[in-house]
Amino acid sequence: MxxxxxxxxxxxxxxxxxxxxxxxxxxxxxxxxxxxxxxxxxxxxxxxxxxxxxxxxxxxxxxxxxxxxxxxxxxxxxxxxxxxxxxxxxxxxxxxxxxxxxxxxxxxxxxxxxxxxxxxxxxxxxxxxxxxxxxxxxxxxxxxxxxxxxxxxxxxxxxxxxxxxxxxxEKPARRAPARTGPALGSRAKPGTEAKTGTKAKRAARPTAWIKAKRGGRPRTEPTARRSASAPVARGRALLDRWRSRREGPGGGAPGARRRGA
Structure with missing residues (x-):
């Protein structure tokens, strides 16, 4: 044509x-x-x-x-x-x-x-x-x-x-076809994609696939995940240590062990 x-x-x-x-x-x-x-x-x-x-x-x-x-x-x-x-x-x-x-x-x-x-x-x-x-x-x-x-x-x-x-x-300029990521079932050859292309493909992945890959939790960027989850992990670790010290080595409450003794 x-x-x-x-x-x-x-x-x-x-x-x-x-x-x-x-x-x-x-x-x-x-x-x-x-x-x-x-x-x-x-x-x-x-x-x-x-x-x-x-x-x-x-x-x-x-x-x-x-x-x-x-x-x-x-x-x-x-x-x-x-x-x-x-x-x-x-x-x-x-x-x-x-x-x-x-x-x-x-x-x-x-x-x-x-x-x-x-x-x-x-x-x-x-x-x-x-x-x-x-x-x-x-x-x-x-x-x-x-x-x-x-x-x-x-x-x-x-x-x-x-x-x-x-x-x-007045002829319209021909636009280059937009590059999109490969299909979900296709595999890309190693070394053929640049880093910027990889990041763009990660951002363009569907939300359902991300949830399935992460076990129900949405996948985010590595920098954002580290910045958001690091303080929560530290707080949980401190809370677990405080509970273990309070409960003692036997797993029960300290007062209950004294009454039983």
Missing amino acids: TAEADSSARRRSVGRLLLRAAALAAAFLALVAFSVVLAKVTLTPSPASEDIVTSNLKPGRSLRQYAEDYTFLAACKQAGGNLLLGAPFGVLLPILVPRRLRMIRMTVLTVLVIAVVELAQGALVAGRAFDIDDVILNTAGALLGYALIGRRLSHRYHVLSDEPVAADT
């Missing part, structure tokens, strides 16, 4: 390891594919808007422009596109980063990546400019994706990766 349990535990551990590796590889490949799409969308030159687009370092300026100058559908398309562009960060990054403080790590990484992309847009790509509102919208989209999907997905992944460790630590 133990061998079968160990083999089944190994199979479960290997299955969890393979599933964890597959999930990690899928998240990494999805992040690479998203990075390609992000680069294609954000780093594609736009010569037609080269004279119109300007850099924005003031938070909220572009959002106000969407509300005032754009139509409702155009504003939703511009703001919603930036939110959707940051959502994959909130879904995939929590799986790749450690479990501790994963939301903070995901947010910091998203801000860094989007800031680098925006800086590359403003410095290298024609018709593109750095916009702080795009960084804010992309980060908000990452937080939204984390709250809707990424949190649960990363929680399941990390629980799956932590299960083998928890199972190994």
Whole structure:
């Protein structure tokens, strides 16, 4: 039974390891594919808007422009596109980063990546400019994706990766079988038991066997027997001597011998 349990535990551990590796590889490949799409969308030159687009370092300026100058559908398309562009960060990054403080790590990484992309847009790509509102919208989209999907997905992944460790630590330690004395009818070979073992076996003997061995009197430890019976034996010896002296050599009372004489 133990061998079968160990083999089944190994199979479960290997299955969890393979599933964890597959999930990690899928998240990494999805992040690479998203990075390609992000680069294609954000780093594609736009010569037609080269004279119109300007850099924005003031938070909220572009959002106000969407509300005032754009139509409702155009504003939703511009703001919603930036939110959707940051959502994959909130879904995939929590799986790749450690479990501790994963939301903070995901947010910091998203801000860094989007800031680098925006800086590359403003410095290298024609018709593109750095916009702080795009960084804010992309980060908000990452937080939204984390709250809707990424949190649960990363929680399941990390629980799956932590299960083998928890199972190994929760295994109860094997206890050594307690040594008990031999049966009443068995004989132990001389020289095979230590003194401590002999004392323990004497203390573990049943009371009925002790009474039968001692003729009805319970058996105690040698030190306790000597300390308890020595004064009683001395008192009995003194009482017997006193009676023998008083009764005389004939065994009768001294007064009775004088009257008979």
